[in-house]
Amino acid sequence: MKVEIDVEQFAKDIKAGKSISGKDGILSSLIKQLTEAALEAEIDSHLAQDVEKNRRNGYTLKTMKSEFGNFELDTPRDRNGSFEPQVVKKHQTTMTDEKEKFEFITKNNNWDKFRETLLFLIKSKINFEVRTTVHTDLLNEKDINEIIDILVSMQYRGKYYLQNFFESDKKTLGNIGKQTKKLDITKLSTKIPIEFRNF
Numbered sequence: 395m396k397v398e399i400d401v402e403q404f405a406k407d408i409k410a411g412k413s414i415s416g417k418d419g420i421l422s423s424l425i426k427q428l429t430e431a432a433l434e435a436e437i438d439s440h441l442a443q444d445v446e447k448n449r450r451n452g453y454t455l456k457t458m459k460s461e462f463g464n465f466e467l468d469t470p471r472d473r474n475g476s477f478e479p480q481v482v483k484k485h486q487t488t489m490t491d492e493k494e495k496f497e498f499i500t501k502n503n504n505w506d507k508f509r510e511t512l513l514f515l516i517k518s519k520i521n522f523e524v525r526t527t528v529h530t531d532l533l534n535e536k537d538i539n540e541i542i543d544i545l546v547s548m549q550y551r552g553k554y555y556l557q558n559f560f561e562s563d564k565k566t567l568g569n570i571g572k573q574t575k576k577l578d579i580t581k582l583s584t585k586i587p588i589e590f591r592n593f
Contacts, residue, residue: 400427404420404423404424407420408420414462419462419463421462421463422460422462423465425460425462425465426465426466426467429458429467429481429482429489432481433467433468433469433470433479433482434470436481437450437470437472437479440472440476440477441472441477446474448472448473449473450470450471450472450473451471451472451473452470452471453469453471454468454469455467455468455469456487457487458482458487458488459487459488459489459540459543460488460489469482485509485513485547485548486544486547487544488543492505492540492544493505493506495537496508499533512548512550516548523553523555524545524550524552524554525554525555525557526538526554526555526556526557527557527558528556528557528558528559528577529570530573530575530576531573531574534577535577535578535582538577538582538583539581539582539583541554542554542582542583542585542586543585546586550586552586553586553587553588553589554586554587554588555588555589555590555591556577556579556589556590556591556593557591558590558591558592558593559573560592577593579593
Protein backbone atom coordinates (compact mmCIF):
# COMPACT_ATOMS: atom_id res chain seq x y z
CA MET A 395 0.00 0.00 0.00
CA LYS A 396 1.48 3.30 -1.09
CA VAL A 397 0.47 6.22 1.10
CA GLU A 398 0.40 9.66 -0.48
CA ILE A 399 -0.05 12.89 1.44
CA ASP A 400 -2.65 14.94 -0.43
CA VAL A 401 -1.37 18.42 0.38
CA GLU A 402 -3.28 20.00 -2.52
CA GLN A 403 -6.61 18.67 -1.21
CA PHE A 404 -5.68 19.93 2.25
CA ALA A 405 -5.08 23.44 0.84
CA LYS A 406 -8.35 23.33 -1.16
CA ASP A 407 -10.30 22.31 1.96
CA ILE A 408 -8.83 25.24 3.91
CA LYS A 409 -9.71 27.70 1.10
CA ALA A 410 -13.24 26.25 0.95
CA GLY A 411 -13.66 27.03 4.65
CA LYS A 412 -13.85 23.43 5.81
CA SER A 413 -13.43 23.01 9.55
CA ILE A 414 -9.87 22.25 10.68
CA SER A 415 -10.81 20.15 13.71
CA GLY A 416 -13.84 18.10 14.70
CA LYS A 417 -15.46 14.96 13.31
CA ASP A 418 -15.05 15.88 9.61
CA GLY A 419 -12.18 18.29 10.08
CA ILE A 420 -9.27 18.34 7.67
CA LEU A 421 -6.60 17.84 10.34
CA SER A 422 -7.79 14.34 11.23
CA SER A 423 -7.47 13.35 7.55
CA LEU A 424 -3.93 14.75 7.40
CA ILE A 425 -2.95 13.04 10.68
CA LYS A 426 -4.28 9.75 9.27
CA GLN A 427 -2.22 10.12 6.08
CA LEU A 428 0.98 11.05 7.95
CA THR A 429 0.52 8.24 10.49
CA GLU A 430 -0.09 5.61 7.80
CA ALA A 431 3.00 6.81 5.90
CA ALA A 432 5.09 6.45 9.07
CA LEU A 433 3.68 2.96 9.72
CA GLU A 434 4.54 1.93 6.16
CA ALA A 435 8.13 3.09 6.69
CA GLU A 436 8.26 1.17 10.00
CA ILE A 437 7.11 -2.14 8.51
CA ASP A 438 9.44 -1.76 5.50
CA SER A 439 12.35 -1.25 7.90
CA HIS A 440 11.23 -4.20 10.06
CA LEU A 441 10.94 -6.59 7.11
CA ALA A 442 14.32 -5.47 5.70
CA GLN A 443 15.99 -6.38 9.03
CA ASP A 444 14.07 -9.63 9.62
CA VAL A 445 16.36 -12.62 9.02
CA GLU A 446 13.43 -15.08 8.92
CA LYS A 447 11.23 -15.45 5.86
CA ASN A 448 8.66 -12.86 6.77
CA ARG A 449 6.41 -10.69 4.66
CA ARG A 450 3.40 -8.42 4.76
CA ASN A 451 0.04 -9.82 5.76
CA GLY A 452 -2.53 -7.13 5.01
CA TYR A 453 -3.84 -4.49 7.37
CA THR A 454 -5.78 -4.13 10.58
CA LEU A 455 -8.34 -1.34 10.67
CA LYS A 456 -8.91 0.48 13.93
CA THR A 457 -10.57 3.70 15.00
CA MET A 458 -8.15 6.27 16.37
CA LYS A 459 -9.18 9.19 18.55
CA SER A 460 -7.41 12.51 18.36
CA GLU A 461 -8.14 15.98 19.65
CA PHE A 462 -8.87 16.94 16.02
CA GLY A 463 -11.43 14.18 15.40
CA ASN A 464 -11.58 10.40 14.99
CA PHE A 465 -10.33 8.49 11.95
CA GLU A 466 -9.92 4.94 10.66
CA LEU A 467 -6.28 3.85 10.59
CA ASP A 468 -4.92 1.05 8.38
CA THR A 469 -2.14 -0.61 10.39
CA PRO A 470 0.13 -2.97 8.41
CA ARG A 471 0.70 -6.54 9.67
CA ASP A 472 3.42 -9.08 9.02
CA ARG A 473 3.08 -12.86 8.52
CA ASN A 474 4.84 -14.02 11.71
CA GLY A 475 3.45 -11.31 14.00
CA SER A 476 6.82 -9.92 15.04
CA PHE A 477 6.12 -6.36 13.83
CA GLU A 478 5.69 -4.02 16.82
CA PRO A 479 4.83 -0.55 15.49
CA GLN A 480 6.11 2.38 17.52
CA VAL A 481 4.29 5.31 15.90
CA VAL A 482 0.95 3.81 16.96
CA LYS A 483 1.36 0.76 19.17
CA LYS A 484 -0.77 -2.38 18.78
CA HIS A 485 -3.29 -1.61 21.52
CA GLN A 486 -3.15 2.18 21.24
CA THR A 487 -6.44 3.85 20.30
CA THR A 488 -5.68 7.54 20.87
CA MET A 489 -3.15 9.87 19.32
CA THR A 490 -2.33 11.40 22.69
CA ASP A 491 0.69 9.92 24.35
CA GLU A 492 -0.46 7.80 27.28
CA LYS A 493 3.17 7.30 28.23
CA GLU A 494 3.76 11.02 28.78
CA LYS A 495 0.59 11.37 30.87
CA PHE A 496 1.54 8.32 32.94
CA GLU A 497 5.04 9.69 33.60
CA PHE A 498 3.69 13.15 34.45
CA ILE A 499 1.25 11.78 37.06
CA THR A 500 3.33 8.95 38.56
CA LYS A 501 6.71 10.71 38.31
CA ASN A 502 8.31 7.51 36.95
CA ASN A 503 9.09 6.09 33.52
CA ASN A 504 7.69 2.58 34.00
CA TRP A 505 4.83 2.84 31.47
CA ASP A 506 6.17 0.03 29.28
CA LYS A 507 6.64 -2.30 32.29
CA PHE A 508 3.17 -1.39 33.58
CA ARG A 509 1.61 -2.11 30.18
CA GLU A 510 3.45 -5.45 29.79
CA THR A 511 2.42 -6.51 33.31
CA LEU A 512 -1.21 -5.58 32.69
CA LEU A 513 -1.26 -7.55 29.42
CA PHE A 514 0.30 -10.54 31.20
CA LEU A 515 -2.35 -10.44 33.94
CA ILE A 516 -5.20 -10.15 31.43
CA LYS A 517 -3.91 -13.10 29.36
CA SER A 518 -3.18 -15.27 32.41
CA LYS A 519 -6.79 -15.04 33.70
CA ILE A 520 -5.48 -14.26 37.20
CA ASN A 521 -8.09 -12.47 39.32
CA PHE A 522 -6.89 -8.89 39.83
CA GLU A 523 -8.26 -5.38 40.22
CA VAL A 524 -7.70 -2.37 37.96
CA ARG A 525 -8.07 0.79 40.01
CA THR A 526 -7.43 4.46 39.36
CA THR A 527 -7.38 7.11 42.06
CA VAL A 528 -8.93 10.21 40.49
CA HIS A 529 -7.78 13.73 41.27
CA THR A 530 -9.55 15.97 38.76
CA ASP A 531 -6.63 18.39 38.56
CA LEU A 532 -4.67 15.49 37.00
CA LEU A 533 -7.34 13.33 35.33
CA ASN A 534 -10.57 14.53 33.75
CA GLU A 535 -13.48 12.64 32.17
CA LYS A 536 -11.69 12.48 28.79
CA ASP A 537 -8.60 10.94 30.44
CA ILE A 538 -10.71 8.30 32.23
CA ASN A 539 -12.47 7.43 28.96
CA GLU A 540 -9.07 7.05 27.28
CA ILE A 541 -8.00 4.65 30.06
CA ILE A 542 -11.24 2.69 29.50
CA ASP A 543 -10.49 2.53 25.76
CA ILE A 544 -6.99 1.21 26.50
CA LEU A 545 -8.42 -1.47 28.82
CA VAL A 546 -11.01 -2.48 26.19
CA SER A 547 -8.35 -2.64 23.46
CA MET A 548 -6.27 -4.91 25.74
CA GLN A 549 -9.38 -7.12 26.16
CA TYR A 550 -9.78 -6.46 29.86
CA ARG A 551 -13.16 -7.88 30.93
CA GLY A 552 -13.30 -7.14 34.66
CA LYS A 553 -14.62 -4.21 36.68
CA TYR A 554 -12.79 -0.90 36.59
CA TYR A 555 -12.59 0.70 40.04
CA LEU A 556 -12.54 4.49 40.22
CA GLN A 557 -11.48 5.76 43.60
CA ASN A 558 -11.97 9.42 44.47
CA PHE A 559 -8.88 11.20 45.81
CA PHE A 560 -9.01 11.19 49.60
CA GLU A 561 -7.92 14.47 51.11
CA SER A 562 -5.55 14.08 54.03
CA ASP A 563 -3.10 16.07 56.12
CA LYS A 564 -0.44 13.51 55.21
CA LYS A 565 2.02 14.13 52.41
CA THR A 566 0.85 12.75 49.04
CA LEU A 567 2.50 11.93 45.74
CA GLY A 568 3.56 15.27 44.30
CA ASN A 569 2.09 16.98 47.36
CA ILE A 570 -1.15 17.75 45.53
CA GLY A 571 -3.90 19.60 47.30
CA LYS A 572 -7.68 19.59 47.11
CA GLN A 573 -9.49 18.93 43.84
CA THR A 574 -10.90 22.05 42.22
CA LYS A 575 -13.89 20.25 40.67
CA LYS A 576 -15.84 17.00 40.86
CA LEU A 577 -15.62 14.26 38.27
CA ASP A 578 -18.80 14.16 36.17
CA ILE A 579 -19.48 10.43 36.17
CA THR A 580 -22.34 10.86 33.66
CA LYS A 581 -19.70 11.61 30.99
CA LEU A 582 -17.87 8.31 31.48
CA SER A 583 -17.91 5.47 28.98
CA THR A 584 -19.99 2.37 29.70
CA LYS A 585 -17.79 0.00 27.66
CA ILE A 586 -16.74 -1.79 30.85
CA PRO A 587 -18.44 -1.91 34.27
CA ILE A 588 -17.23 0.78 36.67
CA GLU A 589 -17.44 0.66 40.46
CA PHE A 590 -17.04 3.97 42.29
CA ARG A 591 -15.36 4.39 45.66
CA ASN A 592 -15.48 7.51 47.88
CA PHE A 593 -17.59 9.45 45.36
